[in-house]
Amino acid sequence: xxxxxxxxxxxxxIASVAMWKSQPNEAADGRTRLVWTSDDNPLRKEQVxxxxxxxxxxxxxxxxxxxxxxxxxxxxxxxxGPDLLDCRDTNQLQAFVxxxxxWDVTEELPKLGIDIKKDTWPVMQPMGVFENRVYGVPTNCxxxxxxxxEELVARCGVTIPRTPLKWNDLIRLAQKLTxxxxxxxxxxxxxxxxxxxxxxxxxxxGAQFFNEDGTKCIVDSPEAIEAxxxxxxxxxxxxxxxxxxxxxxxxSQGGWGSGTINxxxxxxxxxxxxxxxxxxxxxxxxxxxxxxxxxxxxxVQTSSAAGRVTLINKNSPHRQEALKFxxxxxxxxxxxxxxxxxxxxxxxxxxxxxxxxxFDPKHPDExxxxxxxxxxxxxxxxxxxPFINGGLANQILSTQLDLVRIDAKSAxxxxxxxATEINFEIKQSIRKKPKLREEYDRRIREAGR
Amino acid sequence: xxxxxxxxxxxxLPNLLGFLVFTFGPVFFSLGASLTDWNLxxxxxxxxxxxxxxxxxxxxxxxxxxxxxxxYFLLGMPFAIAGSLFLAVLLNQKIKGMVAYRTLLYLPSFTxxxxxxxxxxxxxxxxxxxxxxxxxxxxxxxxxPMDVPQWLLSTKNILGLEPEKLGMTGTQFGIGARDAxxxxxxxxxxxxxxxLLYLAALTNVPEDLTEAAQLDGxxxxxxxxxxxWPSLAPTxxxxxxxxxxxxxxxxFEQARVMTGGGPAGSTTTLAYHIYSKAFxxxxxxxxxxxxxxxxxxxFAVTLAHWKFGSREATDL
Numbered sequence: 001x002x003x004x005x006x007x008x009x010x011x012x013x014i015a016s017v018a019m020w021k022s023q024p025n026e027a028a029d030g031r032t033r034l035v036w037t038s039d040d041n042p043l044r045k046e047q048v049x050x051x052x053x054x055x056x057x058x059x060x061x062x063x064x065x066x067x068x069x070x071x072x073x074x075x076x077x078x079x080x081g082p083d084l085l086d087c088r089d090t091n092q093l094q095a096f097v098x099x100x101x102x103w104d105v106t107e108e109l110p111k112l113g114i115d116i117k118k119d120t121w122p123v124m125q126p127m128g129v130f131e132n133r134v135y136g137v138p139t140n141c142x143x144x145x146x147x148x149x150e151e152l153v154a155r156c157g158v159t160i161p162r163t164p165l166k167w168n169d170l171i172r173l174a175q176k177l178t179x180x181x182x183x184x185x186x187x188x189x190x191x192x193x194x195x196x197x198x199x200x201x202x203x204x205x206g207a208q209f210f211n212e213d214g215t216k217c218i219v220d221s222p223e224a225i226e227a228x229x230x231x232x233x234x235x236x237x238x239x240x241x242x243x244x245x246x247x248x249x250x251x252s253q254g255g256w257g258s259g260t261i262n263x264x265x266x267x268x269x270x271x272x273x274x275x276x277x278x279x280x281x282x283x284x285x286x287x288x289x290x291x292x293x294x295x296x297x298x299x300v301q302t303s304s305a306a307g308r309v310t311l312i313n314k315n316s317p318h319r320q321e322a323l324k325f326x327x328x329x330x331x332x333x334x335x336x337x338x339x340x341x342x343x344x345x346x347x348x349x350x351x352x353x354x355x356x357x358x359f360d361p362k363h364p365d366e367x368x369x370x371x372x373x374x375x376x377x378x379x380x381x382x383x384x385x386p387f388i389n390g391g392l393a394n395q396i397l398s399t400q401l402d403l404v405r406i407d408a409k410s411a412x413x414x415x416x417x418x419a420t421e422i423n424f425e426i427k428q429s430i431r432k433k434p435k436l437r438e439e440y441d442r443r444i445r446e447a448g449r
Numbered sequence: 450x451x452x453x454x455x456x457x458x459x460x461x462l463p464n465l466l467g468f469l470v471f472t473f474g475p476v477f478f479s480l481g482a483s484l485t486d487w488n489l490x491x492x493x494x495x496x497x498x499x500x501x502x503x504x505x506x507x508x509x510x511x512x513x514x515x516x517x518x519x520x521y522f523l524l525g526m527p528f529a530i531a532g533s534l535f536l537a538v539l540l541n542q543k544i545k546g547m548v549a550y551r552t553l554l555y556l557p558s559f560t561x562x563x564x565x566x567x568x569x570x571x572x573x574x575x576x577x578x579x580x581x582x583x584x585x586x587x588x589x590x591x592x593x594p595m596d597v598p599q600w601l602l603s604t605k606n607i608l609g610l611e612p613e614k615l616g617m618t619g620t621q622f623g624i625g626a627r628d629a630x631x632x633x634x635x636x637x638x639x640x641x642x643x644x645l646l647y648l649a650a651l652t653n654v655p656e657d658l659t660e661a662a663q664l665d666g667x668x669x670x671x672x673x674x675x676x677x678w679p680s681l682a683p684t685x686x687x688x689x690x691x692x693x694x695x696x697x698x699x700x701f702e703q704a705r706v707m708t709g710g711g712p713a714g715s716t717t718t719l720a721y722h723i724y725s726k727a728f729x730x731x732x733x734x735x736x737x738x739x740x741x742x743x744x745x746x747x748f749a750v751t752l753a754h755w756k757f758g759s760r761e762a763t764d765l
Contacts, residue, residue: 248574
């Protein structure tokens with residue numbers, strides 16, 4: 001019996017050593033293996049291949065399964081995090097910096113000839129710069145504009161002005177473009193939008209989540225209420241956009257970035273608020289005749305922009321090699337690839353000018369690239385607060401917006417409750433942390449309140 | 450004898466070590482963590498806060514809302530248990546092809562929970578889902594105008610619980626996301642391990658007692674009520690105990706896969722709340738405190754059930 005036990009232990013030990021040795025740490029040919037946590041966009045494959053071709057001493061590997069912030073933070077703290085990680089908003093950057101995961105590359109980037117503040121779109125910079133220190137390089141820029149299905153628009157006899165519209169103008173157009181059958185069932189919507197784009201609506205009314213010094217949540221401002229009320233009314237009052245019930249039907253159509261994009265691609269919407277990155281899917285639909293106009297606005301002609309900034313893990317054993325990836329993100333081949341793939345537009349402004357940018361012979365029908373560039377130029381972003389966890393603030397706001405979206409609460413009441421709860425959490429947060437309290441008081445003093 | 454004990458210890462040691470390192474250790478580590486303000490976003494700044502996390506959560510409105518949600522989900526348990534018993538009784542009949550029926554009915558237990566949840570999400574689609582299509586078709590046939598439920602998109606529920614505060618209101622009365630998850634839970638557990646347990650217990654019901662009852666003129670229902678059901682008491686007790694424990698700890702997968710805890714937090718349970726606090730807000734200390742309170746609740750409920758519900762089971 002003892003023999004059997006010893007043999008079992010021996011076999012387990014050998015198996016453990018074998019597994020340990022077979023860990024894919026360094027590539028077999030001596031290249032340094034860099035793990036990059038990003039999303040599972042199929043375009044990522046070509047971007048990885050380009051890096052590997054141009055950096056023969058490195059092997060970049062995409063890890064989309066572990067790209068969520070909670071996984072990155074927990075794994076990085078445990079010492080098994082990625083070498084390179086994507087950051088999608090200012091809250092995430094704050095979280096990565098505070099958790100000691102983001103490597104401060106302020107001194108490193110100039111050595112690579114990169115000047116984030118000068119070279120990239122301003123709207124992308126807060127995702128990589130925190131308290132005047134630079135932590136990452138933008139990978140792309142994906143501002144919102146309005147997609148136009150020219151065929152559906154022409155069929156309805158509507159002309160879409162190319163000059164910037166106000167929301168009221170858009171509603172009038174969208175009403176003409178919405179078609180329902182005799183039972184009232186929608187055949188075609190005038191305007192499609194995703195509810196998670198609420199920040200865009202707020203910005204076009206000049207509304208912010210927090211005041212300038214981040215000491216107070218002001219999401220219950222009249223401007224914010226007007227913006228969220230508009231989102232509600234597009235569905236329930238003007239009936240030009242799908243309700244959540246109708247939207248649930250859209251989400252069942254699979255594919256990356258599915259839902260609204262595929263619905264628009266299937267010619268069920270005449271206009272849609274979205275980004276150039278939609279082309280990754282829309283190019284698969286045959287016979288689509290597309291145009292793009294600037295986003296409508298309430299009081300401020302602006303857009304929100306999505307996008308990503310790649311950071312280097314402070315605890316990575318390959319930080320120097322990872323810098324090569326940041327240099328790659330600033331290179332012409334990479335930025336040209338982004339423009340060609342339509343993964344938003346290049347984050348580096350210099351690659352968004354000239355005939356090459358305006359006209360891609362592979363996609364001769366896409367003639368509105370300048371609209372995306374202009375949208376990037378005029379895009380703005382939401383302020384964050386250092387006094388509350390961004391995830392918590394988003395959760396509170398999302399819960400309230402859920403209720404507006406399903407028509408269970410008015411925009412005014414929901415935003416009032418959201419602001420009250422967020423401000424309560426801010427008070428709780430500074431009550432527990434004396435240093436945060438000091439900073440809070442300092443900012444209040446400086447603001448003269 | 451001495452040698453074999455040593456060998457036994459050697460064999461048990463790897464498992465015991467694994468248990469100590471990966472289960473027992475973390476459990477007690479979390480107790481320590483619950484007394485600190487440990488936040489993953491603030492490494493090196495952890496300090497001892499005593500019972501502050503516990504005090505905070507007891508005053509936290511959301512904790513109680515999610516506790517109510519957790520308890521609400523237990524409403525499905527009696528129906529699931531009754532369904533399992535009914536199925537077990539059916540499958541205990543001596544008819545041809547019974548093995549195939551048993552296998553078929555146990556099949557959902559082999560299937561991945563996530564896959565089943567995605568399937569149910571499609572079934573609950575308010576516009577295209579087969580459930581609402583069926584309800585609409587029925588209402589047309591019967592000429593009864595009907596507002597079909599919006600299932601996962603609605604905060605309504607059969608008790609009229611409010612989504613944001615503790616209390617009930619008429620406007621929330623109806624069928625919504627909570628009920629959708631309960632119905633799915635009943636379906637998933639009817640043919641599962643509870644059915645197997647009942648099936649095993651039914652084979653142990655003394656046949657002579659049933660026969661004696663039948664000879665005395667008892668109907669099938671009377672036989673079941675007076676002979677079979679009391680014989681199943683220990684199994685029922687076990688199933689209820691495990692159901693309470695599982696139910697109070699449950700709801701995470703459903704919330705993660707189907708609803709994200711919404712709409713408006715109406716499907717967030719304490720288990721999902723713990724995850725959210727620990728891995729979305731990174732407040733490990735606070736999340737640990739919630740976990741320990743949940744443990745205390747589970748322990749108290751199980752103890753109460755043991756104390757007041759076990760008499761019939763142990764009398765047999």
